[in-house]
Amino acid sequence: MSVSAAKKFENFSSWFDDLILKARIVDNRFPVKGFLVYMENGAYILDEIRRLLENELEKTGHKKMYFPLVTSEELFGKEAEHIKGFSKEVFVIDQGPGEQRLIIRPTSETIMYPMFKIWIRSHADLPLKVYQSVNVYRCETKATRALYRVREIPWNEAHTVHETPSDAERQVKEAMEIYQKVLKALGISYLILKRPDFDKFAGAVYSIAFDAWNPDGKVNQVATIHNLGRNFAKAYGLEFEKKDGSRGIPYQTCYGFGFSRVLAAIIAQHGDDHGLVLPPIIAPTQVVIIPIPFKGQEKQIYEYAAKVKEMLSQKWRTVLDDREDITPGEKFYHWELLGPPIRIEIGPREVAESSVTISRRDTLERTKVQLDKLTDKVAELMDAIASNLLERSRRMMMSLISDAKDIDEIKRILKDRRIARIEWCGKIECAEKLRDEVKGEIRGERYDIAEMPEGNCVICGEKAKYVVYVARAY
Numbered sequence: 138m139s140v141s142a143a144k145k146f147e148n149f150s151s152w153f154d155d156l157i158l159k160a161r162i163v164d165n166r167f168p169v170k171g172f173l174v175y176m177e178n179g180a181y182i183l184d185e186i187r188r189l190l191e192n193e194l195e196k197t198g199h200k201k202m203y204f205p206l207v208t209s210e211e212l213f214g215k216e217a218e219h220i221k222g223f224s225k226e227v228f229v230i231d232q233g234p235g236e237q238r239l240i241i242r243p244t245s246e247t248i249m250y251p252m253f254k255i256w257i258r259s260h261a262d263l264p265l266k267v268y269q270s271v272n273v274y275r276c277e278t279k280a281t282r283a284l285y286r287v288r289e290i291p292w293n294e295a296h297t298v299h300e301t302p303s304d305a306e307r308q309v310k311e312a313m314e315i316y317q318k319v320l321k322a323l324g325i326s327y328l329i330l331k332r333p334d335f336d337k338f339a340g341a342v343y344s345i346a347f348d349a350w351n352p353d354g355k356v357n358q359v360a361t362i363h364n365l366g367r368n369f370a371k372a373y374g375l376e377f378e379k380k381d382g383s384r385g386i387p388y389q390t391c392y393g394f395g396f397s398r399v400l401a402a403i404i405a406q407h408g409d410d411h412g413l414v415l416p417p418i419i420a421p422t423q424v425v426i427i428p429i430p431f432k433g434q435e436k437q438i439y440e441y442a443a444k445v446k447e448m449l450s451q452k453w454r455t456v457l458d459d460r461e462d463i464t465p466g467e468k469f470y471h472w473e474l475l476g477p478p479i480r481i482e483i484g485p486r487e488v489a490e491s492s493v494t495i496s497r498r499d500t501l502e503r504t505k506v507q508l509d510k511l512t513d514k515v516a517e518l519m520d521a522i523a524s525n526l527l528e529r530s531r532r533m534m535m536s537l538i539s540d541a542k543d544i545d546e547i548k549r550i551l552k553d554r555r556i557a558r559i560e561w562c563g564k565i566e567c568a569e570k571l572r573d574e575v576k577g578e579i580r581g582e583r584y585d586i587a588e589m590p591e592g593n594c595v596i597c598g599e600k601a602k603y604v605v606y607v608a609r610a611y
């Protein structure tokens with residue numbers, strides 16, 4: 138039996154909407170556009186993702202702080218490109234005549250950097266590396282979509298300040314490694330792309346994005362890293378005394394990790410037609426035990442199941458589903474939907490043999506294990522499941538990418554819900570023509586590896602400068 142009539146690869150949208158509600162991830166019925174209610178499983182996973190990321194940020198010397206929710210119109214307007222990019226997307230608090238209007242943060246550059254100006258005096262104060270995990274608010278004009286495009290955005294943002302451009306460059310690399318590590322732990326696959334200039338963050342010198350694959354072919358930008366150069370530093374008057382006593386303007390970076398989009402990627406990349414398939418590290422329930430009662434032996438079976446639960450609870454988040462008003466078949470269905478990595482079945486035979494039957498949620502394979510080997514087996518399976526999810530997702534991503542030599546081929550690839558790799562001259566007119574004709578965007582060139590063009594731009598036929606990826610996007 139499947140979670141809904143819709144299949145993941147055939148009708149992604151209905152599959153996803155059914156699943157997030159039934160698996161108690163989010164309820165999208167709150168009657169204000171773009172605002173979600175995170176139910177117990179969604180809230181749990183979000184917190185776990187946050188914990189994973191914050192651990193990595195702490196290990197690399199980032200300091201956690203909390204900044205205000207609002208900025209003023211004056212502060213918001215200081216960096217010209219930034220205000221151009223965000224002015225149509227902000228929520229404003231109008232306090233009435235004579236009072237200044239407040240802007241709710243769509244991101245926190247204009248809130249943090251005035252404070253950085255106060256804090257930074259000399260090279261000894263650098264590098265400065267701070268972060269916060271908060272909600273930011275964007276009055277998205279594009280159609281909203283649960284988790285993928287929301288107006289209340291749960292995220293982590295980190296902001297850094299450095300003495301030299303090469304320090305800032307190194308910081309971009311460190312941020313990339315941090316995000317790679319966290320996404321790997323979650324089994325998520327993505328392309329790391331340097332965005333074309335026309336698509337960089339408002340106020341940045343350049344932007345790098347993590348585009349995760351999605352079953353409907355629309356890539357999901359789960360995180361971005363921006364090298365800000367000195368654009369914001371100049372606008373906000375950041376200065377420091379150098380070692381030689383002269384004054385300098387520092388270099389900045391900022392990077393953001395969208396928790397709701399990462400949650401969407403976990404659901405979309407790993408889930409199947411039975412429901413969620415959760416990576417062990419963030420699963421609210423890691424092991425579920427389902428007793429299969431047999432007439433006359435109920436007591437022994439429940440006692441044995443309780444013993445197994447006691448054993449496994451020491452290491453894993455374990456639930457014994459001992460509800461008596463529903464059948465084991467209904468429990469299987471229910472837990473397949475919720476996605477715990479491991480299910481354990483205990484019936485009369487298992488009790489008699491001192492064993493259990495283990496079933497993996499990712500492959501649905503079942504094996505029998507003796508009780509004295511159970512802890513080791515579960516540990517081994519948890520690792521195997523985590524690596525399998527990552528491998529499977531990587532293979533899928535690679536299979537979604539195809540080279541295209543002309544516009545018709547790009548159209549076919551995108552229609553097929555895949556990602557096209559093309560050669561491009563770099564001109565914005567070609568990018569615009571492409572967008573109009575194929576309804577997909579140039580997402581950028583690989584940042585983590587070098588791909589050199591060999592031929593001509595697939596749009597204008599002139600010599601190509603870049604190998605870029607084209608996809609539809611959320």
Ligand code: PR8
Nearest residue numbers: 244285286287294358359360361391392393395398
């Ligand atoms: C910055 N400033 O702001 P960014 N729904 C869900 N997730 C979203 C949405 C949305 N409407 N908008 C953005 N995100 C920089 C970096 C401080 C931090 C998520 O960058 O505008 C996306 O995952 O690129 C996006 O990559 C991330 O926030 C950062 O947003």
